[in-house]
Amino acid sequence: MVGREKEIKIVIGAGEYNNNPGWVHSQEEELNLINETTWDRMFPHNSITAILAEHVWEHLTFEEGVQAAKNCYKYLKTGGYVRCAVPDGYFPDEEYQNIVKIGGPGPKDHPAASHKIVHNYRTLSNMFEAAGYEVTLLEYCDEEGNFHFNEWHAKDGVIFRSKKFDPRNQGDKLLFPSLIIDAMKP
Template sequence: MEQRVVIGAGQQNNNPGWTHTQEADLNLLARDQWSRLFTPGSLSAVLAEHVWEHLSYEEGIEAARTCLEFLKPGGYIRCAVPDGYFPDETYQKLVQVGGPGPLDHPAASHKIVHTYKSLSTMFESSGYEVVLLEYCDESGEFHYEEWDERKGFIYRSKRFDHRNRDGKLGFVSLIVDAIKPL
């Protein structure tokens, strides 16, 4: 049986059959919590939708290395974060480091706004092979690779976010699969 975990699931339960966790249950930076719940090399997949931006770049590497230890060879992290190259001023203000306003705003604890380059480099330097699924490039052009939502549903994506309608992108994520080599 596949063992798959959602990090920072919030109130969402849109990945049936996955173990849904909150930061208090499973902190990306607390290896001891991981070792209490999982055996190294036992996980097939980790899903993190809008979680990694709450970690500094260095913390992101540490978290990626922890996940790598607990993933099976060929296992993966499906990671979605705000996209630093999405060319929408309102979006960028919403996702900026420190957030747009009050301390209770979800973005108040953002520590980084990744681009496809920074997120790919972070995972690659941690030992992963990276497949870009959705991202904007330096000119703001959106790129999309077909992906199977059964392997980790991301709501804040081109296909599923309600703000993306009539061929216009209102809210996107930078989405990657970071795969542990065989």
């Protein structure tokens, strides 16, 4: 398009999923959230419009999470955002909490085996706010386990493990929700 910059939108830790066609899909080996050298190789500062991370930040300690958010901040344009989804520490289901707990429920090759934190809406918001972002809660449970949903759009990044898109969560019963935020660089 004439007179319009190409938007750069990336998915961190994309795995085998391609829920966001047209986005740059990355793996930890090529784009590591806490290793700025990997970012410098791929992107100039202030060049990225959107970053999507679905079930990635729980594999970082709180301190690593703040550092990762700061790294993303350097590469986001003003008005750019991180859409981040993690397991929800306030979701009131014992089986779910056992699956997402620190260290995971089973063998070393289970995805949750490397979980270092189970976030709730306060810890995740605080982490991104500490890095300078303005946070909007999209899907989350509060301290009493009540689920809250604020409308969000797939064009801004699809989170599969959500009330909106996960077939396990259709109807009135949630089986596997995520805590989802948008963290915007002001």
